[in-house]
Amino acid sequence: MPDFTDSLKPQYDGQAILEAERNRSPIQVHELSKHLLSRNNFLERQSKIVSILQNDPLFSKRNQLNMSRPDRFHVGLARNKKLRRLAKQYAWDLEDYKMAEYLTDEMSPYHLQHGMFATSVFQQSSDEQRAEWLPAVRDFKVLGCYAQTELGHGSNVRGVEATATYDLKAQQWVLHSPTLTASKWWNGALGRVATHAVVIAQLQIPKKEGTGYDSHGPHQFLCRIRDEKTHQPLDGIVIGDIGPKYGYASMDNGYMLFDNFRIPHSALLCRYSKVDPKTGAFQRQGHPAIVYGTLTATRGAIILNARLVLARAVTIAIRYTSIRRQFQDRDAETSSQEVAVLDYPTVQIRLLPLLATSLALHYTGEAVSDHFKKSAAKIENGDFSALAEMHALSSGLKSLCTQYAADGIETCRRSMGGHGFHGASGLVGINSDYLSKPTVEGDNWMITQQVASYLIKKMDEVVTNTAGKSKDTVVGQFQSFLTAKKPFYTLFQGSEINAKEILNAFEWRSAYLSHEAYQARIVQKKSWTSLLIQLHKLSRAYSEMVLVTNFFNAIQSSNLSIETAKVIEQCFYLYALYTIDNDPRSFSTTGAVADASMDALPDHILDIMSQIRPHAVKLVDAWAIPDYLLNSALGRYDGKVYEDLFHRAHHENPLNKTTFNPHWEDEEIVLGSGDGGKILSKL
Amino acid sequence: MPDFTDSLKPQYDGQAILEAERNRSPIQVHELSKHLLSRNNFLERQSKIVSILQNDPLFSKRNQLNMSRPDRFHVGLARNKKLRRLAKQYAWDLEDYKMAEYLTDEMSPYHLQHGMFATSVFQQSSDEQRAEWLPAVRDFKVLGCYAQTELGHGSNVRGVEATATYDLKAQQWVLHSPTLTASKWWNGALGRVATHAVVIAQLQIPKKEGTGYDSHGPHQFLCRIRDEKTHQPLDGIVIGDIGPKYGYASMDNGYMLFDNFRIPHSALLCRYSKVDPKTGAFQRQGHPAIVYGTLTATRGAIILNARLVLARAVTIAIRYTSIRRQFQDRDAETSSQEVAVLDYPTVQIRLLPLLATSLALHYTGEAVSDHFKKSAAKIENGDFSALAEMHALSSGLKSLCTQYAADGIETCRRSMGGHGFHGASGLVGINSDYLSKPTVEGDNWMITQQVASYLIKKMDEVVTNTAGKSKDTVVGQFQSFLTAKKPFYTLFQGSEINAKEILNAFEWRSAYLSHEAYQARIVQKKSWTSLLIQLHKLSRAYSEMVLVTNFFNAIQSSNLSIETAKVIEQCFYLYALYTIDNDPRSFSTTGAVADASMDALPDHILDIMSQIRPHAVKLVDAWAIPDYLLNSALGRYDGKVYEDLFHRAHHENPLNKTTFNPHWEDEEIVLGSGDGGKILSKL
Incomplete structure (x- = not known):
């Protein structure tokens, strides 16, 4: 709606000020940019990807700070999926894809797929396991997470409580969470998205004689955690998103507990540790220093x-x-x-x-x-x-x-x-x-x-x-x-x-x-x-x-x-x-x-x-950070600080579309709506 | 829904640990609490108010971090209004009311009413103005804000651009925003709630002879800004909320511009500066050092x-x-x-x-x-x-x-x-x-x-x-x-x-x-x-x-x-x-x-x-901060850290009610909903 503010200008002109700032320094910005950002063709790649994203309405950051955390997650997942489709459409390589993630500037479920998940599968798998899993991982057919930290255990891997006990008869591993603090916790993409997980658990093998187990410390197991059709957790597993955090609104950091959940012998990623399926004999091999x-x-x-x-x-x-x-x-x-x-x-x-x-x-x-x-x-x-x-x-x-x-x-x-x-x-x-x-x-x-x-x-x-x-x-x-x-x-x-x-x-x-x-x-x-x-x-x-x-x-x-x-x-x-x-x-x-x-x-x-x-x-300027990434009225390249601040408030703020009933005697919140008491449903 | 996690306990017992911590120190917590928190009966007041708030569903903080900014504002306003009603019901004094604000732990529109708004009206008003305004301010009949800072001007009051020019003939002040940076900005309660504002503007009086004005620096004017019935800004004013910030989700920090907006001569708060209505003669009086x-x-x-x-x-x-x-x-x-x-x-x-x-x-x-x-x-x-x-x-x-x-x-x-x-x-x-x-x-x-x-x-x-x-x-x-x-x-x-x-x-x-x-x-x-x-x-x-x-x-x-x-x-x-x-x-x-x-x-x-x-x-412990205020699984008095973290995630996180379609080829986000593309409406 046009009004008298449309014709107003700021008292001082940010655009002219930045121009003057730029005119008074002899620095060759482009030269310096190339000096700083040539690794992996950063600059060219950035231009290529940003021009695609900033014109796609799904990647608009306009209303992001107004959104609820569940909505941010919806949008984040939608963007993740779209990025994959764009990657296919434009034949992006991995660096292109990472650049797109960087420019969207949010941590979302697929981020782990190329990261900790793929890395673990690659590093810990035997050659046979690599052949079996890596293509599906690369093509996002298997959606993964890396489930190491637990509710009660962070940096100290040795403190992990989850156990993987070998059942010699069934030739299966039994994953189990003995306590509440054994719950896997914080693991990205686990909460709502992952179909598979690399689970870190204490490898235990029943003693040959007597009762009890020989414990061989934390190991990695790759297992299916959700049903292909219903996307519900498999029986014997409880999974969920751990709830809102400081940032990371569009990441489903998750929790997971096992109730004697059985997975096949082959689930143990066995590049450096092998267990004989029939005898249960445990053997380390190679140097996992990689x-x-x-x-x-x-x-x-x-x-x-x-x-x-x-x-x-x-x-x-x-x-x-x-x-x-x-x-x-x-x-x-x-x-x-x-x-x-x-x-x-x-x-x-x-x-x-x-x-x-x-x-x-x-x-x-x-x-x-x-x-x-x-x-x-x-x-x-x-x-x-x-x-x-x-x-x-x-x-x-x-x-x-x-x-x-x-x-x-x-x-x-x-x-x-x-x-x-x-x-x-x-x-x-x-x-x-x-x-x-x-x-x-x-x-x-x-x-x-x-x-x-x-x-x-x-x-x-x-x-x-x-x-x-x-x-x-x-x-x-x-x-x-x-x-x-x-x-x-x-x-x-x-x-x-x-x-x-x-x-x-x-x-x-x-x-x-x-x-x-x-x-x-x-x-x-x-x-x-x-x-x-x-x-x-x-x-x-x-x-x-x-x-x-x-x-x-x-x-x-x-x-x-x-x-x-x-x-x-x-x-x-x-x-x-x-x-x-x-x-x-x-x-x-x-x-x-x-x-x-x-x-x-x-x-x-x-x-x-x-x-x-x-x-x-x-x-x-030489850092060449695009306005799309900055997403800042204060930092925009052209210096139109006040114009942008005002535009965002006056034309883009959804709160300004609602007229409220400000009087304390009335329970009604939105004026004329008679919504008194309705607000309780939000809590 | 009950599941196997219901019976799990954490590996170590936070409750027992805190008890042991408390048993090993001879500090008299209650004595120290009284030593620290006796001013204005802080402790008794806190107990009294917290017992009311924590049992009122409107003041539940459970889902707050999941809410959108507009919803947070709705809830914040609803709580503000309810606090006033509770104040009446329980005959709270001002300290009680402030305690309630402190315990709800959010900055909301009414906060300014007792603060900068009431203070200004009191300090700057003549005795007649006090008599006219203060009762309505105290009873929240007039809802106020304090409009000093501008888009281009913060701490430096002298830099304020808004002008109040005296029209001798009409015996009115003309409020005007000559530029975009003159827009009032950041002023709490202005955005969606205030009916009145104390406006700081440069007081100008036309020169007796020739053209131009004598400027007397920034002064305070109390004026009506919104219509009583429709709660819309009056003609000649543009107002709105400035949009999302770091925190303060439930505060409507606002902006306001004037287009030759006229207010009566009596709007100038005139305890320390008087303008003769007929002659326009300006006179300072008294020491505003207060x-x-x-x-x-x-x-x-x-x-x-x-x-x-x-x-x-x-x-x-x-x-x-x-x-x-x-x-x-x-x-x-x-x-x-x-x-x-x-x-x-x-x-x-x-x-x-x-x-x-x-x-x-x-x-x-x-x-x-x-x-x-x-x-x-x-x-x-x-x-x-x-x-x-x-x-x-x-x-x-x-x-x-x-x-x-x-x-x-x-x-x-x-x-x-x-x-x-x-x-x-x-x-x-x-x-x-x-x-x-x-x-x-x-x-x-x-x-x-x-x-x-x-x-x-x-x-x-x-x-x-x-x-x-x-x-x-x-x-x-x-x-x-x-x-x-x-x-x-x-x-x-x-x-x-x-x-x-x-x-x-x-x-x-x-x-x-x-x-x-x-x-x-x-x-x-x-x-x-x-x-x-x-x-x-x-x-x-x-x-x-x-x-x-x-x-x-x-x-x-x-x-x-x-x-x-x-x-x-x-x-x-x-x-x-x-x-x-x-x-x-x-x-x-x-x-x-x-x-x-x-x-x-x-x-x-x-x-x-x-x-x-x-x-x-x-x-x-001696700081006696109630669990209701802490609202923290990690800091709760009883030490049940892990139980609470898990409970919040597993039983209270709304995101876990939705099953998503995680596959990148599909545009659909919520599994089985066929909602492909719908998400764009959120942006």
């Missing part, structure tokens, strides 16, 4: 994903705070204009380090993915030497990078003031969805033990001279550490920043803290539990060193044009110095950084931020 | 609210992590049981300082509320001397306390692993609702300038000896600071902790940073904007000093039984030492704390945590 290879590869992907998630939040915040004006400069003439919010150092200090962090995550994500690919090839060939380092490295980085991203989204949101709280910020969905990441795939606090454990072991080897001629970089760092005294590196000469000394400082601190942990654990024999906080800090210090090192290396070898390279270098400095400034005591007491340099940090950070500021909009 | 009195009182309430919000999250997390078991102690026998999650120092270091922080917020909330009450009385009597300090104090504390609470909720959530992400954690609603708090009532970064500004001024007065005989505590601290040299306080003698020296260290650091800021601004004349980050840190240091001081004072004067008092004292140490450990460089470089004490911090913190640990469950 599993860790996949785990670490997954974590490489988590880092690259974290950078895009963080880049998305930063894109929105940088564009909006460039446009938004608030308050006048306190020292300025009274008649001066309000200041762009991004010009306040208090806003810069929240956003620009995150912008730099997205780049830090990028270079480490790239380096680690390459490194993992090489190591995985080695492992395939039976060389497990790289495994321990890979596992440690990936654990520490997973913990740190997902924390950066999860916290960063919220920091971006708060930097945007009131409108950051609005649904049209585009951050509601990503925020609630991403909050799972610090917990899943290894809790961020728990897994840092693995890093520390590795570093202590390495330090022990170096101290006792048993490290051999390892090419491990950590060993080299530890060796030089042990022969040196506190270096107190000087990071600045006047206004000059010394990148190499920054690197040295991060390496020294990591080595120092490793040695401290080694002393506490190996020499003083302190209990592991009492050291956990210290070990967590060590993991962080080590991972920060890795991020700084990879960032530094990337700068050395980059072939970006000079202006762009210079800004990226500033981002390196900002990431590194901001990181030091955030944990200053660990850099000073370890003797890593000279006191004068510590004192000079804040001014250098302010200075670097003022140098990056003019390029901020183009830096986020 | 407004700041209300603002600071509101902020006192914000601190007390922050403590309850934080206490709620901590209650859930402490109870759940006491029950939850995960992994075995790495140094223990292999056959040992899994460890309670709260026994890991890595979990303690996240939760126990927050537990201590909730107490720190409590004592400062209490002290500040008392202080504000006294100062407000002074102001009423025309003595404005306390105003500046009150304003500074309240700004710094608002910023710090809401940040503690907002960040604390998320820390609690993450400490609970996977289940923390579940809706049944009870944290989804509180988390998204509370995230607005760091922004509203003064952005947390913006308002810290006011603290710093005050401290710099005071330091200037002390340095130049113009402070007079002020009783201001800050002046005393600054005076001793200026005559001393860096003290490097020693906080520990062996295992003993020296509370007084802790206090001294916080005071010293606050004074030191104040002096540094004074030097930069007044002596070196640096630009205000370039100092913003430094000033933000100063505000935090000052506010932390206030929190530590009030906590310390409360301990000195408490009449709790000895065992309980001892644990509360440990909480004081934990809050103070953890705070130092979180910003160590600012305590060491300012010379506040001796290096040896800095080094000893981590071990002391570990030790204090191990002493608080056995009392953790009873400490949160």
Whole structure:
């Protein structure tokens, strides 16, 4: 309905502001985009897929935040199914399909099919089992889930309660949930969709003599869980969706319990463990270490994903705070204009380090993915030497990078003031969805033990001279550490920043803290539990060193044009110095950084931020995040912030179609409807 | 439907675990509850109201997370109206009514009626206007909203674009929105419910001679905005709800634009500004400083609210992590049981300082509320001397306390692993609702300038000896600071902790940073904007000093039984030492704390945590948060975590009533319904 608001314009023109921002920086956005996003033809693929999705009404995100959780699930499933049909229609490959999932920006049941489900079936199956199952899995004829965690048991696989007991006579496994906490829980796609499940259960074989069982620990079983026709759970199984969560509205995380449910002998995925069907004899074979290879590869992907998630939040915040004006400069003439919010150092200090962090995550994500690919090839060939380092490295980085991203989204949101709280910020969905990441795939606090454990072991080897001629970089760092005294590196000469000394400082601190942990654990024999906080800090210090090192290396070898390279270098400095400034005591007491340099940090950070500021909009442009994915009035590329906010409210908000009866004496809610009391049916 | 799960029990018994936790601590929970929650008969009031609400089906929270935003609004309005009827039925006073709002735990349209709306009408109205409006406001005959912020203008009231231009001939005001950014925006209750609004607009009077206007800045106008019968916006106004947000699903935050909309001369609330109806002569009268009195009182309430919000999250997390078991102690026998999650120092270091922080917020909330009450009385009597300090104090504390609470909720959530992400954690609603708090009532970064500004001024007065005989505590601290040299306080003698020296260290650091800021601004004349980050840190240091001081004072004067008092004292140490450990460089470089004490911090913190640990469950019990409010399977008082999680999923989740068609070739979503394509209508 047309009204007088149709002709109104905002007081200041966001579009013109962003244009001016873009005109004043010499950064070559397209060049930088290609530099950042060439892996797997990301940019071309993104253009191809986004043009299909944004024109399909089923993939419109317009009303999503108004929908109930059950409706979100309906829509999510419908989209999942449509994506498969589109994949067929356009002959998408797996990367195309994953891109489409990424752009729809919701976690839905089919997501697990290519992920944990297919991976498990592939890795744990014998060649015969692979031949039997993989084609059906690939074609989504079998719809799967991965049922490991239980109501009472998370990260600790060994704690799983579900049992698979072998019945020698019937040559069947009997799956059973002895308690309520044994209920499978959280498993994606299980709740409403999966027809099959990989179930992790304790493998038990009746003792040859007497009663009781020989237990062989958790194993994977592939079994049918729902009827083909009715899609109801099979007899002896109870299944359901676990209910609403923070995000993931369109994912049916499920629960499942077994009441002596029988599955055939062949259900045990038997690449690495075999049970003789007739004798029940149990035999392990081969090295299942390849599993860790996949785990670490997954974590490489988590880092690259974290950078895009963080880049998305930063894109929105940088564009909006460039446009938004608030308050006048306190020292300025009274008649001066309000200041762009991004010009306040208090806003810069929240956003620009995150912008730099997205780049830090990028270079480490790239380096680690390459490194993992090489190591995985080695492992395939039976060389497990790289495994321990890979596992440690990936654990520490997973913990740190997902924390950066999860916290960063919220920091971006708060930097945007009131409108950051609005649904049209585009951050509601990503925020609630991403909050799972610090917990899943290894809790961020728990897994840092693995890093520390590795570093202590390495330090022990170096101290006792048993490290051999390892090419491990950590060993080299530890060796030089042990022969040196506190270096107190000087990071600045006047206004000059010394990148190499920054690197040295991060390496020294990591080595120092490793040695401290080694002393506490190996020499003083302190209990592991009492050291956990210290070990967590060590993991962080080590991972920060890795991020700084990879960032530094990337700068050395980059072939970006000079202006762009210079800004990226500033981002390196900002990431590194901001990181030091955030944990200053660990850099000073370890003797890593000279006191004068510590004192000079804040001014250098302010200075670097003022140098990056003019390029901020183009830096986020380079992440090339499509408006369709951003789904944000505040972050849209063209800067029409206020027009879009108003349009969404005035023309798209369903609540505005209803006239309410606001008077407390009346039970009626919708004016004139006489619906008094009806509302109870919703509860 | 009964099934085999009905007879299952969890592997470990949460109820028994919590009982054992409670039995091993000598804390007198009821005594401590009364100590914490006696203000305004909080405990008795809570019992009285909760027993009414939890038995009323309209106030059941069961299905809330499954509902769409429009449905949440319907329910929220229905509850609001019912609360009014209950208030009448049970003769509730205002405190009872607020308690009911608190327990329903949702922000709904009527919330503003007693708040900003009534307050404005009261404060800004002449006696005649009060007589005319206040009875109708009190009886909810007039339903109001407070329309200050605009689409393009937040905290900066002076930036408001809406104009109220006086038409001398008609003796009317003409309200007008010249641009899109002039649209009123975010104003609660405006969207769908309010019949009246207090509108803030730039008061303009035509110049006597020539063209143009004399502008007198933003003023408040009370006007009717909707038709009594149809509840439609009056001609010349466009109104609506701004759409979905992070939380606040049942609040109709609204927008409003005026197209030369006319209101009578009497609409100007004229306690402090009068316009002669015939001549248009403008006249200010009286001191509107009382407004700041209300603002600071509101902020006192914000601190007390922050403590309850934080206490709620901590209650859930402490109870759940006491029950939850995960992994075995790495140094223990292999056959040992899994460890309670709260026994890991890595979990303690996240939760126990927050537990201590909730107490720190409590004592400062209490002290500040008392202080504000006294100062407000002074102001009423025309003595404005306390105003500046009150304003500074309240700004710094608002910023710090809401940040503690907002960040604390998320820390609690993450400490609970996977289940923390579940809706049944009870944290989804509180988390998204509370995230607005760091922004509203003064952005947390913006308002810290006011603290710093005050401290710099005071330091200037002390340095130049113009402070007079002020009783201001800050002046005393600054005076001793200026005559001393860096003290490097020693906080520990062996295992003993020296509370007084802790206090001294916080005071010293606050004074030191104040002096540094004074030097930069007044002596070196640096630009205000370039100092913003430094000033933000100063505000935090000052506010932390206030929190530590009030906590310390409360301990000195408490009449709790000895065992309980001892644990509360440990909480004081934990809050103070953890705070130092979180910003160590600012305590060491300012010379506040001796290096040896800095080094000893981590071990002391570990030790204090191990002493608080056995009392953790009873400490949160003392906050007396009813299960109805917690609405959490993880945090329920009786410890039946797993039973409740499973019950909610298996018996209450509406999604489990639908059988889906999971196959991608079919467009149908609900199996057998033939609903292919229908889903598009939802989008």
